[in-house]
Amino acid sequence: MNDRHYAPHTDDEIREMLSETGIERIEDLFVTIPEELRARVFNVPPGMSEFETFERMKRIASDNSKEMLYFIGGGFYDHLIPAVVDHLAARSEFYTSYTPYQPECSQGTLQALFEYQTAICRLTGLDVSNASLYDGATACAEAALMAIRVTGRKKIIADGCLSPFSRMTVRSYLSNLDVELLELPPLDGLLNLEELERCLDGETAALIVQNPNFFGLIEDIAAIAEKVHAAGALLVASVYPLSLGILKSPGECGVDIAVGDGQSLGNPLGFGGPSFGFIAARKAFIRNLPGRIVGETADREGKRGFVLTLQAREQHIKREKATSNICSNQGLCALRALIFLSSIGKEGIARLASMNRDKAFHARELLSRIPGVTALESGQIFNEFTIALPVSADLVAASLLNRGIAAGLPLGRYYEGSENCMVVTVTEKRSRKEIELLALAIGEALQ
Amino acid sequence: MSFYFTKDHEWARVEEGRAVIGISRHAADELGDITFVDLPKEGKEVRQSDAIASIESVKAASDIYSPVSGKVIRVNEALEKMPELINENPEEAGWLVRIEMTDPDELQKLMTQAEYAEYLKKS
Amino acid sequence: MKLIYEKSVKGRCGVELPSSDVPKAPSLPGNLLRESAPDLPEISELDLVRHFTGLSRLNFSVDGNFYPLGSCTMKYNAKILENVAALFSTFHPVTALLPDGEKFCQGNLGLLYDLSQLLADITGMDEMTTTPMAGAHGELTGILMISAYHRKKGNRKRYVVVSDSSHGTNPASAAMAGYGIITVPTAPYGDMDMDLFRKAMNEDVAAVMMTCPNTLGLFNPHIREIADIAHSFDALMYYDGANLNAIMGKVRPGDIGFDVVHLNLHKTFGAPHGGGGPGAGPVGVKSELVPFLPLPRIVMNDEGEFEVQSENLESIGRVANFFGNFGVMVKAYAYITMLGREGLIKASELAVLNANYLKEKLKKYYELPYDLPCMHEFVFSASRQAANGVHAIDIAKFLIDRNFHPPTVYFPLVVREAIMIEPTESESKATLDAFVVAMAEAARIAERDPQALRDAPVSTPVGRLDETKCAREQKVCFTG
Structure with a gap:
């Protein structure tokens, strides 16, 4: 073994290149590094072949449990992925290219991202979208910063029904800034409109809500938007993109900035990543969007082409005055979303969204019939719902995990007084039989 | 009418006792095709050398520093739709803001047209 | 190439979705419902495959092209990964x-x-x-x-x-x-x-x-x-x-x-x-x-x-x-x-060797503002060529016509007309030598026929694009 993985030179070539460079030994290439700064320790184990590496990785993967029936969500969802998504995104012209800074040799990536931006605008009912962010949680944080830039105000209200993961991320992002962050306690699993009115003031830059919210309930976004706008603040909504197949779009409801996690659109669960975050907004805010944006233009002969545009907002030009520090996007994941959305199409997304709701509705009915179990029914649901158990939800969840069922996400850790509650998620992939099995298993665990 | 210039290539000239501010032909050419001008709000108080606006081209963003202290009383709203006015006519139609000066003597510390021409030649 | 939205035909269907095996839920109240489904493409699976295969062919990539993009470390991405x-x-x-x-x-x-x-x-x-x-x-x-x-x-x-x-x-x-x-x-x-x-x-x-x-x-x-x-x-x-x-x-x-x-x-x-x-x-x-x-x-x-x-x-x-x-x-x-201790060390050594080799071979054609032994990358200035009206961007575009992805240009900001080259350890001597030939050719053309470089690239699906128009018009979403 020569330990020269993926570095092609022969010994002869190395000698020749050294001599052309006027250097005797490889080690002499590093003469500019003072001796006292050299590494004394470097303990990485010896390498191995491709074959051995694969075997080793298979062994590591086998330390995860094989079969798990997912009734959990919390931001990531077990949805079907058409075969074309994997195959097309696996084209190495896509995945081994870089950020399309040189448009003439990157039209593939650029056009795909333009088409992606269009899909996000059409889903959200808003005018402009960037080329993607890291994930749904960071997208919430970026939207908060964007609202602060747009309004010049310094207070953010995060609704308590916004995912705790997103809320914690917003909190971290704002932690060292001169910005007030207020969290609004939920009422019956929904945003507390009266309390919101009390909190909104002339200093409020934005309210961040989630729809459907963390408890699975659908909020009255239009009513919320009215209150927020009356205070001169912006409404940021974190949305589940697949639900937009049937739910009224954020744009139609008066949302100013829509964000969310795009995982449900053709990206695998993958233990949490990579997926991507999306952000869309009204046209007037385009210059305050973070991250890359692709725009349409023409070449000297008038032929249509696409480029990264409004780059003067970005870190490589504006440095500390940039709208965000973000430099990469999650381009390949956004491409997967575009392929996914194109393959299921206009009618498909409506059908898929309805099917999710039907299955969750059916599951809620079955689980509600278990003695001692009640469902939170203070609002409409999409594909998640909250149930209250007669015992600790942690106990039930742990016992079902041992049977290979991830039955739901217990809320005790995130909401005080909710120790007996958990959120159950049912996607189109769960069959009627599997839903019945869940009901049976919960019933048995409660006995 | 006399123009006064800064080392950062802004100009000021006095009209009816107020200073009109813009960027020099040289600066406009250096920036290239201007795509966006971020202007201050009317009423903003500035001190000499404070950043009052920023100008973007495709590949660059530049801050514009006020040649004088005072209060912004008007901004050139035409630039919102037509930032190219700065490229076409930086010293007339491409003006940026009008400032009510608090210390008109500050103008005397700036370069005259002839001094600025000399300054450009040297740099 | 047409946009996927321009290929869409009402009523056409891509992937077949499963049918539901549970009863239909009661409908949502009207105020929460979307009036019509989002206007996503309606396209057959084969046309979809052709569309994205076609798009992929418009890209340069590490698998297809030398990609000496400074500061980006575009090394080979092993398939096993x-x-x-x-x-x-x-x-x-x-x-x-x-x-x-x-x-x-x-x-x-x-x-x-x-x-x-x-x-x-x-x-x-x-x-x-x-x-x-x-x-x-x-x-x-x-x-x-x-x-x-x-x-x-x-x-x-x-x-x-x-x-x-x-x-x-x-x-x-x-x-x-x-x-x-x-x-x-x-x-x-x-x-x-x-x-x-x-x-x-x-x-x-x-x-x-x-x-x-x-x-x-x-x-x-x-x-x-x-x-x-x-x-x-x-x-x-x-x-x-x-x-x-x-x-x-x-x-x-x-x-x-x-x-x-x-x-x-x-x-x-x-x-x-x-x-x-x-x-x-x-x-x-x-x-x-x-x-x-x-x-x-x-x-x-x-x-x-x-x-x-x-x-x-x-x-x-x-x-x-x-x-x-x-x-x-x-x-x-x-x-x-896979690489292990020795493999990682060799990767760094050969990345630095490749950079120094390119630097030495090319420095007679381009200004090297910091002429020192470099590490994995180095920065030329196209100032010599700029005197003749050829800028770093023109050289970059010419390289595209020679099937090389351009180096990073205009960064770092401290070098005028910067051309920042990072070859990585993945590239063979033959590839590096071919790149030297192309860079030398660009330098020669810059002296003889500057306009030819300003017109590059000529072999790509589109020529140089009007970025000013784009920034002013802000068409970032297809509205047709």
């Missing part, structure tokens, strides 16, 4: 957050833990977080930890010091975390000016952010002194790991005075760039910063099992939804496992 990642793609992250859920994903948690240990060893740090999803995200995470450190000590710090040759992300990340920026100019010897640096330092400085080797490809011999000065003001040293590919096994940032390090797994550790992402930007810290690491943290208990720590009052909190870009980390882990 894709196979490996597929082994780990179906696990729900929330499982690990359920009561006792960790025991069902010991493989994943163990991989993250081991990767942290390996990266900590490579960088000389005490602990790592693998959550940040890109280099810039790592920077923000690192700066937030630095601010938490100062807050705990009661330090009132307001500024972060960067060099004018730094990546734009450095000042942008520090500003995003609430700091003012002090920028120190580069001296004629190619590094931060030491006198000006000393003048810039004071009690208000929270951190000094450095890239080493810097974006000129030079290793800063004063680095220890810079760290000592910074530490004397209780300012922490931040290492931007974008250029780590030059020094694996040679220098460990943690040994030379750095307190916080971020890495770019998609640059140094073989994971593909994906057309601009996903990346991964793990952050390593020295022990005094460990309490502030973001959540969730993966720790090993006394039985050797891996646990997820989701609460810790001193932590800066979450910086993302779950465990970061896990799939990218699987690839980086497999890459490090």
Whole structure:
């Protein structure tokens, strides 16, 4: 073994290149590094072949449990992925290219991202979208910063029904800034409109809500938007993109900035990543969007082409005055979303969204019939719902995990007084039989 | 009418006792095709050398520093739709803001047209 | 090529969806319902495949072209890494957050833990977080930890010091975390000016952010002194790991005075760039910063099992939804496992050899403002050609016609007409020699026929695009 993985030179070539460079030994290439700064320790184990590496990785993967029936969500969802998504995104012209800074040799990536931006605008009912962010949680944080830039105000209200993961991320992002962050306690699993009115003031830059919210309930976004706008603040909504197949779009409801996690659109669960975050907004805010944006233009002969545009907002030009520090996007994941959305199409997304709701509705009915179990029914649901158990939800969840069922996400850790509650998620992939099995298993665990 | 210039290539000239501010032909050419001008709000108080606006081209963003202290009383709203006015006519139609000066003597510390021409030649 | 929306035909269907096996739920009230389905493309599966296959062919890529993009480390992305990642793609992250859920994903948690240990060893740090999803995200995470450190000590710090040759992300990340920026100019010897640096330092400085080797490809011999000065003001040293590919096994940032390090797994550790992402930007810290690491943290208990720590009052909190870009980390882990100690060292050595070879072969054609032994990359200036009306961008576009992806141009900002070249260790001598021929040809044409370069590229699907028109019109969504 020569330990020269993926570095092609022969010994002869190395000698020749050294001599052309006027250097005797490889080690002499590093003469500019003072001796006292050299590494004394470097303990990485010896390498191995491709074959051995694969075997080793298979062994590591086998330390995860094989079969798990997912009734959990919390931001990531077990949805079907058409075969074309994997195959097309696996084209190495896509995945081994870089950020399309040189448009003439990157039209593939650029056009795909333009088409992606269009899909996000059409889903959200808003005018402009960037080329993607890291994930749904960071997208919430970026939207908060964007609202602060747009309004010049310094207070953010995060609704308590916004995912705790997103809320914690917003909190971290704002932690060292001169910005007030207020969290609004939920009422019956929904945003507390009266309390919101009390909190909104002339200093409020934005309210961040989630729809459907963390408890699975659908909020009255239009009513919320009215209150927020009356205070001169912006409404940021974190949305589940697949639900937009049937739910009224954020744009139609008066949302100013829509964000969310795009995982449900053709990206695998993958233990949490990579997926991507999306952000869309009204046209007037385009210059305050973070991250890359692709725009349409023409070449000297008038032929249509696409480029990264409004780059003067970005870190490589504006440095500390940039709208965000973000430099990469999650381009390949956004491409997967575009392929996914194109393959299921206009009618498909409506059908898929309805099917999710039907299955969750059916599951809620079955689980509600278990003695001692009640469902939170203070609002409409999409594909998640909250149930209250007669015992600790942690106990039930742990016992079902041992049977290979991830039955739901217990809320005790995130909401005080909710120790007996958990959120159950049912996607189109769960069959009627599997839903019945869940009901049976919960019933048995409660006995 | 006399123009006064800064080392950062802004100009000021006095009209009816107020200073009109813009960027020099040289600066406009250096920036290239201007795509966006971020202007201050009317009423903003500035001190000499404070950043009052920023100008973007495709590949660059530049801050514009006020040649004088005072209060912004008007901004050139035409630039919102037509930032190219700065490229076409930086010293007339491409003006940026009008400032009510608090210390008109500050103008005397700036370069005259002839001094600025000399300054450009040297740099 | 037509947009996919322009190929859409009403009523056409791509993939066949399963039918529902449960009763229909009662309809949602009208005020929550969308009036009509979102206007997504309606296209057959074959047409869809042709569309995206067609788009892919409009791209340059590492698999198709030499990609000497400075500061981006466009090395070969081994195919086995894709196979490996597929082994780990179906696990729900929330499982690990359920009561006792960790025991069902010991493989994943163990991989993250081991990767942290390996990266900590490579960088000389005490602990790592693998959550940040890109280099810039790592920077923000690192700066937030630095601010938490100062807050705990009661330090009132307001500024972060960067060099004018730094990546734009450095000042942008520090500003995003609430700091003012002090920028120190580069001296004629190619590094931060030491006198000006000393003048810039004071009690208000929270951190000094450095890239080493810097974006000129030079290793800063004063680095220890810079760290000592910074530490004397209780300012922490931040290492931007974008250029780590030059020094694996040679220098460990943690040994030379750095307190916080971020890495770019998609640059140094073989994971593909994906057309601009996903990346991964793990952050390593020295022990005094460990309490502030973001959540969730993966720790090993006394039985050797891996646990997820989701609460810790001193932590800066979450910086993302779950465990970061896990799939990218699987690839980086497999890459490090495969190359091993010697392989990583050789990768750095040959990356530096390739850069110096290109620099020597090309310096007679192009101005080399910092003519010093370089590390993994170096920066030319097209100033000679500019005198003849040919700019760095024209040379870049000409290279596209010769099937090479252009180097990074106009960065770093401290070099006029900058052409920044990073060949990586992956490229053969034959490829490098062919690139030399093309660069020499560009230099010759710049003298004889400058207009030819200004007209390049001529072989691409579109010619030079009007970016000004785009920025003024702002068509960022298809409205047809």
